[in-house]
Amino acid sequence: MSKLSHINSRGEASMVDVTDKAVSQRTAWAEGYIRMSAHTLQMISAGEHAKGDVFAVARIAGIQAAKQTASLIPLCHPLMLSKVQLDFELEPKHSRVRVIAMCKLAGQTGVEMEALTAVSVAALTLFDMCKAVDPAMVIEGIRVLEKHGGKTGHWQAGELA
Amino acid sequence: MSKLSHINSRGEASMVDVTDKAVSQRTAWAEGYIRMSAHTLQMISAGEHAKGDVFAVARIAGIQAAKQTASLIPLCHPLMLSKVQLDFELEPKHSRVRVIAMCKLAGQTGVEMEALTAVSVAALTLFDMCKAVDPAMVIEGIRVLEKHGGKTGHWQAGELA
Amino acid sequence: MSKLSHINSRGEASMVDVTDKAVSQRTAWAEGYIRMSAHTLQMISAGEHAKGDVFAVARIAGIQAAKQTASLIPLCHPLMLSKVQLDFELEPKHSRVRVIAMCKLAGQTGVEMEALTAVSVAALTLFDMCKAVDPAMVIEGIRVLEKHGGKTGHWQAGELA
Amino acid sequence: MSKLSHINSRGEASMVDVTDKAVSQRTAWAEGYIRMSAHTLQMISAGEHAKGDVFAVARIAGIQAAKQTASLIPLCHPLMLSKVQLDFELEPKHSRVRVIAMCKLAGQTGVEMEALTAVSVAALTLFDMCKAVDPAMVIEGIRVLEKHGGKTGHWQAGELA
Amino acid sequence: MSKLSHINSRGEASMVDVTDKAVSQRTAWAEGYIRMSAHTLQMISAGEHAKGDVFAVARIAGIQAAKQTASLIPLCHPLMLSKVQLDFELEPKHSRVRVIAMCKLAGQTGVEMEALTAVSVAALTLFDMCKAVDPAMVIEGIRVLEKHGGKTGHWQAGELA
Amino acid sequence: MSKLSHINSRGEASMVDVTDKAVSQRTAWAEGYIRMSAHTLQMISAGEHAKGDVFAVARIAGIQAAKQTASLIPLCHPLMLSKVQLDFELEPKHSRVRVIAMCKLAGQTGVEMEALTAVSVAALTLFDMCKAVDPAMVIEGIRVLEKHGGKTGHWQAGELA
Numbered sequence: 001m002s003k004l005s006h007i008n009s010r011g012e013a014s015m016v017d018v019t020d021k022a023v024s025q026r027t028a029w030a031e032g033y034i035r036m037s038a039h040t041l042q043m044i045s046a047g048e049h050a051k052g053d054v055f056a057v058a059r060i061a062g063i064q065a066a067k068q069t070a071s072l073i074p075l076c077h078p079l080m081l082s083k084v085q086l087d088f089e090l091e092p093k094h095s096r097v098r099v100i101a102m103c104k105l106a107g108q109t110g111v112e113m114e115a116l117t118a119v120s121v122a123a124l125t126l127f128d129m130c131k132a133v134d135p136a137m138v139i140e141g142i143r144v145l146e147k148h149g150g151k152t153g154h155w156q157a158g159e160l161a
Numbered sequence: 162m163s164k165l166s167h168i169n170s171r172g173e174a175s176m177v178d179v180t181d182k183a184v185s186q187r188t189a190w191a192e193g194y195i196r197m198s199a200h201t202l203q204m205i206s207a208g209e210h211a212k213g214d215v216f217a218v219a220r221i222a223g224i225q226a227a228k229q230t231a232s233l234i235p236l237c238h239p240l241m242l243s244k245v246q247l248d249f250e251l252e253p254k255h256s257r258v259r260v261i262a263m264c265k266l267a268g269q270t271g272v273e274m275e276a277l278t279a280v281s282v283a284a285l286t287l288f289d290m291c292k293a294v295d296p297a298m299v300i301e302g303i304r305v306l307e308k309h310g311g312k313t314g315h316w317q318a319g320e321l322a
Numbered sequence: 323m324s325k326l327s328h329i330n331s332r333g334e335a336s337m338v339d340v341t342d343k344a345v346s347q348r349t350a351w352a353e354g355y356i357r358m359s360a361h362t363l364q365m366i367s368a369g370e371h372a373k374g375d376v377f378a379v380a381r382i383a384g385i386q387a388a389k390q391t392a393s394l395i396p397l398c399h400p401l402m403l404s405k406v407q408l409d410f411e412l413e414p415k416h417s418r419v420r421v422i423a424m425c426k427l428a429g430q431t432g433v434e435m436e437a438l439t440a441v442s443v444a445a446l447t448l449f450d451m452c453k454a455v456d457p458a459m460v461i462e463g464i465r466v467l468e469k470h471g472g473k474t475g476h477w478q479a480g481e482l483a
Numbered sequence: 484m485s486k487l488s489h490i491n492s493r494g495e496a497s498m499v500d501v502t503d504k505a506v507s508q509r510t511a512w513a514e515g516y517i518r519m520s521a522h523t524l525q526m527i528s529a530g531e532h533a534k535g536d537v538f539a540v541a542r543i544a545g546i547q548a549a550k551q552t553a554s555l556i557p558l559c560h561p562l563m564l565s566k567v568q569l570d571f572e573l574e575p576k577h578s579r580v581r582v583i584a585m586c587k588l589a590g591q592t593g594v595e596m597e598a599l600t601a602v603s604v605a606a607l608t609l610f611d612m613c614k615a616v617d618p619a620m621v622i623e624g625i626r627v628l629e630k631h632g633g634k635t636g637h638w639q640a641g642e643l644a
Numbered sequence: 645m646s647k648l649s650h651i652n653s654r655g656e657a658s659m660v661d662v663t664d665k666a667v668s669q670r671t672a673w674a675e676g677y678i679r680m681s682a683h684t685l686q687m688i689s690a691g692e693h694a695k696g697d698v699f700a701v702a703r704i705a706g707i708q709a710a711k712q713t714a715s716l717i718p719l720c721h722p723l724m725l726s727k728v729q730l731d732f733e734l735e736p737k738h739s740r741v742r743v744i745a746m747c748k749l750a751g752q753t754g755v756e757m758e759a760l761t762a763v764s765v766a767a768l769t770l771f772d773m774c775k776a777v778d779p780a781m782v783i784e785g786i787r788v789l790e791k792h793g794g795k796t797g798h799w800q801a802g803e804l805a
Numbered sequence: 806m807s808k809l810s811h812i813n814s815r816g817e818a819s820m821v822d823v824t825d826k827a828v829s830q831r832t833a834w835a836e837g838y839i840r841m842s843a844h845t846l847q848m849i850s851a852g853e854h855a856k857g858d859v860f861a862v863a864r865i866a867g868i869q870a871a872k873q874t875a876s877l878i879p880l881c882h883p884l885m886l887s888k889v890q891l892d893f894e895l896e897p898k899h900s901r902v903r904v905i906a907m908c909k910l911a912g913q914t915g916v917e918m919e920a921l922t923a924v925s926v927a928a929l930t931l932f933d934m935c936k937a938v939d940p941a942m943v944i945e946g947i948r949v950l951e952k953h954g955g956k957t958g959h960w961q962a963g964e965l966a
Contacts, residue, residue, distance in 0.1 A: 004204055004215070005293040013214045013290075013864055017888040019830060019909050025341060032300070043165055053174045054165070056539035059335055060396045061235050064547075067392055067400055068233070070872055072282055073289050074222050074865045078872055078885045080400045082430065083339040104341050108887065112296070113289050120281045120300070121233055128234050128274050129174075131305075132166040135273070136318055139193070139281070139303035144296055157297055174542055178566040180508060180587050186663060217861035220657055221718045225869075228714055228722055231550055235543045239550055239563045241722045243752065244661035265663050269565065326526055326537070327615040335536045335612075347824060354622070365487055375496045376487070378700035381818055382879045383557050386708075389875055389883055390555070394604055395611050396544050402883045404913065405822035426824050434618070435611050442603045442622070443555055450556050450596050451496075453627075454488040457595070458640055461515075461603070461625035466618055479619055496703055500727040502669060502748050553711055557704045561711055561724045591726065648848055648859070649937040657858045657934075676944075687809055697818045698809070705879050712877070716926055717933050718866050756940070757933050764925045764944070765877055772878050772918050773818075775949075776810040779917070780962055783837070783925070783947035788940055801941055 006075050015075045021108040026149030028103050030115035032142035034123045035096040040134040044097075044126075045090050054129055055088050058099075062086040062122030066103055066114045076113050081105050084114070086122055099123050100145075110152075112144045167236050176236045182269040187310030189264050191276035193303035195284045196257040201295040205258075205287075206251050215290055216249050219260075223247040223283030227264055227275045237274050242266050245275070247283055260284050261306075271313075273305045328397050337397045343430040348471030350425050352437035354464035356445045357418040362456040366419075366448075367412050376451055377410050380421075384408040384444030388425055388436045398435050403427050406436070408444055421445050422467075432474075434466045489558050498558045504591040509632030511586050513598035515625035517606045518579040523617040527580075527609075528573050537612055538571050541582075545569040545605030549586055549597045559596050564588050567597070569605055582606050583628075593635075595627045650719050659719045665752040670793030672747050674759035676786035678767045679740040684778040688741075688770075689734050698773055699732050702743075706730040706766030710747055710758045720757050725749050728758070730766055743767050744789075754796075756788045811880050820880045826913040831954030833908050835920035837947035839928045840901040845939040849902075849931075850895050859934055860893050863904075867891040867927030871908055871919045881918050886910050889919070891927055904928050905950075915957075917949045 008014040044054045063084045070078040083104040088097055101118035103111040123139045130137060146156045169175040205215045224245045231239040244265040249258055262279035264272040284300045291298060307317045330336040366376045385406045392400040405426040410419055423440035425433040445461045452459060468478045491497040527537045546567045553561040566587040571580055584601035586594040606622045613620060629639045652658040688698045707728045714722040727748040732741055745762035747755040767783045774781060790800045813819040849859045868889045875883040888909040893902055906923035908916040928944045935942060951961045 003294075004290060006218075006290040007214055011214055013218045013861060013868075015868060015889050017909065019887040019911060053168055053172055053539045056335060056536045057167075057174045057235055057543055060540055060543045061233065063335075063337060064393065064396055065233055071869065072222065072226055072229070072233075073286050074218055074869055075286075075289060077887065080402065080885065082341040082399065084337050104339065106341060112292065113285065116285055116288060116300075120285060123303075124274065124277055124281060125234050125236075127277060128236060129165060129167040131273065133164075135305055135308075135316060137304065138321065139277075140301040142284075142300035142303075143298065144292075147296075155296060160299065174539060174546075176546060176567050178587065180565040180589060214861045217657060217858045218865055221862055221865045224657075224659060225715065225718055232547065235547055238565065241563065241724065243663040243721065245659050265661065267663060325616075326612060328540075328612040329536055333536050335540045375490055375494055375700045378697045378818060379489075379496045379557055379704055382701055382704045383555065385818075385820060386876065386879055387555055394544065394548055394551070394555075395608050396540055397608075397611060402885065404824040404882065406820050426822065428824060434614065435607065438607055438610060438622075442607060445625075446596065446599055446603060447556050447558075449599060450558060451487060451489040453595065455486075457627055457630075457638060459626065460643065461599075462623040464606075464622035464625075465620065466614075469618075477618060482621065496700060496707075498707060498728050500748065502726040502750060554708065557708055560726065563724065647938075648934060650862075650934040651858055655858055657862045697812055697816055701811075701818045701879055705877065709877055716866065716870055716873070716877075717930050718862055719930075719933060756936065757929065760929055760932060760944075764929060767947075768918065768921055768925060769878050769880075771921060772880060773809060773811040775917065777808075779949055779952075779960060781948065782965065783921075784945040786928075786944035786947075787942065788936075791940075799940060804943065 013075060018077060018108040023106055023108055024149045025106045026110050028110060028112040028115040028147040029145040030101050030112065030119045031145050032099045032119040032123050032139060033096045034126050034137055034139050036130060036137045037134050038095050040130050041092060041095055058122040058125040059086040061125040062101055062118040065121035066118040069114045069117045072117060073113055077109050079105055079107055081114060084118060086118060097126060110147060110150055112147050116142060174236060179238060179269040184267055184269055185310045186267045187271050189271060189273040189276040189308040190306040191262050191273065191280045192306050193260045193280040193284050193300060194257045195287050195298055195300050197291060197295050197298045199256050201291050202253060202256055205291065219283040219286040220247040222286040223262055223279040226282035227279040230275045230278045233278060234274055238270050240266055240268055242275060245279060247279060258287060271308060271311055273308050277303060335397060340399060340430040345428055345430055346471045347428045348432050350432060350434040350437040350469040351467040352434065352441045353420060353422045353467050354441040354445050354461060355418045355420055356448050356459055356461050358452060358459045359456050360417050362452050363414060363417055366452065380444040380447040381408040383447040384423060384440040387443035388440040391436045391439045394439060395435055399431050401427055401429055403436060406440060408440060419448060432469060432472055434469050438464060496558060501560060501591040506589055506591055507632045508589045509593050511593060511595040511598040511630040512628040513584050513595065513602045514628050515582045515602040515606050515622060516579045517609050517620055517622050519613060519620045520617050521578050523613050524575060524578055541605040541608040542569040544608040545584055545601040548604030549601040552597045552600045555600060556596055560592050562588055562590055564597060567601060569601060580609060593630060593633055595630050599625060657719060662721060662752040667750055667752055668793045669750045670754050672754060672756040672759040672791040673789040674745050674756065674763045675789050676743045676763040676767050676783060677740045678770050678781055678783050680774060680778050680781045682739050684774050685736060685739055702766040702769040703730040705769040706745060706762040709765035710762040713758045713761045716761060717757055721753050723749055723751055725758060728762060730762060741770060754791060754794055756791050760786060818880060823882060823913040828911055828913055829954045830911045831915050833915060833917040833920040833952040834950040835906050835917065835924045836950050837904045837924040837928050837944060838901045839931050839942055839944050841935060841939050841942045843900050845935050846897060846900055863927040863930040864891040866930040867906055867923040870926035871923040874919045874922045877922060878918055882914050884910055884912055886919060889923060891923060902931060915952060915955055917952050921947060
């Protein structure tokens with residue numbers, strides 16, 4: 001594709017017209033990371049209690065954000081997500097938490113923005129809960145991992161450069 | 162500080178009580194990057210028209226998101242931001258766009274989450290507008306740069322590791 | 323059914339995947355009550371004027387809330403309600419107002435949460451309008467009355483214990 | 484007080500003018516119950532995992548709803564809550580869960596509607612998570628327990644009739 | 645004033661920084677009209693019942709919209725309105741309804757956008773309720789009538805040209 | 806049609822039941838104007854920079870508002886718009902800007918309220934950006950231009966009286 005789909009020939013923002021696109025089942029996975037001090041990572045991973053709510057709050061924030069994508073990203077279409085899933089993986093070796101989101105629906109447009117929004121807001125929520133002890137955290141590596149469905153069919157990300 | 166401020170002693174999510182905190186002027190700067198192919202970067206930076214609306218849309222999305230922070234991040238307090246500013250810098254050498262957000266208010270709690278949310282949603286909006294030509298973009302390096310005001314006073318980020 | 327549908331095997335919150343569920347017409351009725359002093363009940367029921375706007379405001383609040391259910395209840399799916407109806411019945415013998423809501427759509431998931439949310443917010447709105455004269459009101463008996471459609475078919479509540 | 488504060492002399496809905504009211508610290512507590520089968524209560528209370536996320540989700544939903552009160556209840560003023568707290572108590576003897584919410588701010592108007600909204604939405608969220616196993620649950624006893632601050636000063640509920 | 649306050653020297657959208665502006669009591673009045681056929685006007689004005697709910701719904705929609713102004717108008721600041729009032733006047737001679745809104749707060753920025761938004765959404769709501777019988781209605785004459793407070797002090801509109 | 810579709814026989818607000826309406830492709834166009842001083846019109850139209858962002862901000866505000874219609878207009882159904890387009894035409898002869906919106910979807914109910922809401926909020930956004938230099942602007946002539954689809958088929962507005 002040689003043109004920006006969201007900018008018309010006059011350079012104006014333009015929502016893509018999906019009226020005539022076929023309804024197909026679409027799934028997208030996205031990931032991201034929040035890097036923190038080893039001490040902070042230990043605080044949120046050690047102890048059953050702390051662990052429970054920290055990730056539960058971030059999971060709910062991510063799910064809720066996925067449903068709000070069209071009101072956050074101006075040119076996104078309103079969608080009826082049929083499934084949103086958020087997972088967290090501790091990576092003590094890299095002193096970070098991996099956030100993975102999956103979004104699904106049967107619709108006329110892809111759901112990668114919903115998955116990316118879920119990852120971003122879940123990571124921001126983890127940042128919020130840890131910022132008092134570790135204001136220097138960094139959110140990184142937010143990208144689409146894989147998507148299925150629609151005209152483009154299957155797409156998979158390569159290795160992260 | 163040795164405890165997570167947003168988790169109580171039973172491990173439950175807990176909004177910090179700011180009722181008795183003094184009102185002071187608070188400012189926070191955050192940054193982030195969206196890395197894309199050289200070709201995509203050129204598409205959004207070359208030509209007066211394209212450039213105009215692409216960044217205008219991302220700027221508006223970031224400003225609007227900053228105002229919605231308390232409804233996106235569960236334990237954030239509702240705030241009355243008195244200023245939100247979004248800037249974009251093209252870094253062709255690194256094939257990326259830098260997003261910088263500044264938030265300000267006179268209030269009882271800091272505004273770094275608002276600045277981080279503005280950066281994240283502005284970057285997601287750029288992703289949305291370019292994803293048809295470049296689905297492999299990566300959002301990275303989202304962090305607080307500097308903040309002023311409140312009990313902690315001035316804080317500045319170090320070099321990005 | 324022997325498991326909580328909204329909690330996975332690791333104990334984590336989980337949105338039910340409705341992607342493959344058949345679209346069917348679904349209807350749900352819910353009810354609830356707000357109990358108040360006889361004097362308060364008379365204030366909102368006597369006089370054509372007062373009666374008009376008090377219930378009109380509560381009705382609108384209930385309809386609007388039904389449409390916001392997915393942003394209020396974290397694991398609810400976004401839905402496109404095709405009908406929401408709110409009714410109010412004065413029960414002077416029990417010194418209370420009965421609130422009944424009906425929600426309908428053709429979709430992949432039931433609408434009882436939408437009907438319950440409509441009842442709850444309509445009752446809260448009545449509480450808000452009367453609280454200056456009667457702060458001791460009680461909202462009670464919020465439950466699903468009946469639902470049609472979907473795999474479970476028809477379900478009807480028994481007598482309230 | 485002998486008139487409905489939210490209805491003017493023509494019977495029209497009317498937001499109370501709080502422009503000239505003094506700013507004072509205000510706190511409100513509200514409670515409510517969700518009654519369920521003994522089996523359902525056991526499912527959400529037994530086992531560390533299940534318990535964690537079920538109540539964490541309801542807590543977050545309640546906190547988020549408190550912050551949205553002014554957009555749910557038409558005549559409520561927008562407020563800047565400085566603290567929202569949600570607690571859950573298992574009452575196996577009555578086969579129910581008690582939900583308690585506390586809201587606080589320094590402002591010109593009370594926060595009992597915010598506390599009642601938090602209780603209501605937290606109870607609805609518990610209902611949502613358990614409805615597949617127990618559709619006959621009942622939400623009841625939603626009321627203000629106590630409030631401080633403002634012109635009326637201290638108010639405390641009596642015994643529930 | 646010789647420059648657009650909301651566009652910076654690079655032509656970019658810019659939220660005005662109100663951090664250092666004094667808090668003062670501010671009030672704004674706005675008006676607008678919805679012109680319809682004589683028959684439609686009669687339908688919504690004759691008969692106690694119809695009249696009641698038609699204007700009650702539009703009033704609530706206007707009040708709710710005023711509170712949402714900052715999320716609708718990108719460069720508006722979040723505000724804590726202390727009063728919103730909507731009035732409707734039937735003007736059978738001109739076959740139209742006049743909508744008047746008043747907004748008030750003690751704050752750092754004016755409330756004319758809130759009053760204009762209330763008028764606009766109330767008029768749109770009247771349009772929605774009457775569109776099946778009269779799709780040719782026109783909304784017109786939306787403007788600020790008067791405002792008080794802030795650095796500019798008192799401002800009053802002239803005759804409508 | 807001889808009755809108001811949104812008011813039932815008891816005079817109560819009533820959402821139209823669209824459950825059984827056929828899904829068809831529906832399109833609506835709406836227009837409106839914002840009249841300003843010749844000087845203000847020149848400020849927003851002269852110079853590439855200013856022009857760029859002023860209209861880009863209004864366009865985004867209009868698109869976002871179209872997607873929020875069901876939460877602004879109480880009796881509107883939630884919809885999944887497949888396309889929203891906003892255009893602006895400078896009319897120096899009449900010292901005004903024309904705003905045109907087009908909304909589209911395949912659904913059970915028309916989209917004229919979405920198009921009217923887009924026009925209204927885009928015009929309000931232009932008002933907001935110019936109000937410091939020209940508080941006497943007037944928004945006028947908001948109406949439906951044309952609509953296709955559904956049972957009524959094609960409808961076109963006549964000359965503006």
